[in-house]
Structure formats: C-alpha cells, structure tokens
Amino acid sequence: MTARNYQLAASASLIALIFLGLGWELWWAPIKPGGSWLVLKSIVLLAPLFGILRGKRYTYKWTSLLVQFYLLEGLVRATSDSGIAQRLAIVETMLATILFVSVILYIRATRTPDIEKAASAS
Numbered sequence: 806m807t808a809r810n811y812q813l814a815a816s817a818s819l820i821a822l823i824f825l826g827l828g829w830e831l832w833w834a835p836i837k838p839g840g841s842w843l844v845l846k847s848i849v850l851l852a853p854l855f856g857i858l859r860g861k862r863y864t865y866k867w868t869s870l871l872v873q874f875y876l877l878e879g880l881v882r883a884t885s886d887s888g889i890a891q892r893l894a895i896v897e898t899m900l901a902t903i904l905f906v907s908v909i910l911y912i913r914a915t916r917t918p919d920i921e922k923a924a925s926a927s
Contacts, residue, residue, distance in 0.1 A: 811911035812860050818904040819857055819868075822875060823850045825897055834890040846875075857908075862915055869908045876901040 826847030831840045853871065856864025879898030883891055 808914040811907045814907035822900045
C-alpha cells in the first residue's frame with residue numbers, strides 16, 4: 806500500500822471517531838440523560854484533523870500518541886459497560902486501532918531516505 810492509502814484510512818477513521826464520540830455522548834448512550842461533558846473528547850480530535858487531511862507528517866506523529874487514550878477508553882468501557890454502550894466502545898476500539906495503525910504506517914511510508922539509511926545502520 807502507498808502513503809496515500811494510509812492517509813485515506815487515517816482520515817476516514819479519525820472522522821468516524823469524531824462522529825462516534827459525538828453521537829455516543831449526545832444521543833445514543835450518554836452517561837447522563839440529555840448528554841454529558843464527555844462529548845468534549847470528540848472536540849479534542851478536531852485538533853489533528855486538518856493536519857491529517859493535508860498529510861502533515863508531524864501531525865501524524867503526535868496523533869499516534871493522542872489516539873492511544875481513545876483506544877484505552879474503548880477497551881475500558883468495552884469491558885465495564887453493557888448494552889449499546891459496550892457495542893459503541895467496541896467500535897471505538899476498532900476505529901482507534903485502525904487510526905493508530907494507519908498513522909504509524911503513514912509515518913513509515915513517508916520517511917526520507919536519510920532516515921531509512923540511519924535506521925537500518927543502527
């Protein structure tokens with residue numbers, strides 16, 4: 806696969822993760838009826854959105870660190886919640902995993918030859 810494919814996968818999974826977080830905490834299974842403050846976790850994902858869409862390598866690097874919190878939340882809530890919240894947590898875990906893997910693969914695919922040479926020498 807090419808860097809463009811990884812960029813598309815990262816973009817799609819990030820956008821889906823944003824919409825999942827909004828829907829989850831506002832309508833589908835909020836912690837409190839009527840919505841909760843956890844909807845703000847989706848707003849945090851807007852920070853890397855334009856960098857991911859534009860293919861900025863530095864944004865991909867720090868997004869790989871940020872997305873781990875969403876992976877952790879999905880795993881915790883998938884094992885502790887029940888009903889629709891558990892299914893939404895499983896979807897969040899899958900989307901966060903896809904985002905993490907595609908971000909890492911994009912970073913590897915866009916390395917410069919100098920970095921590749923130094924990495925293979927060590």
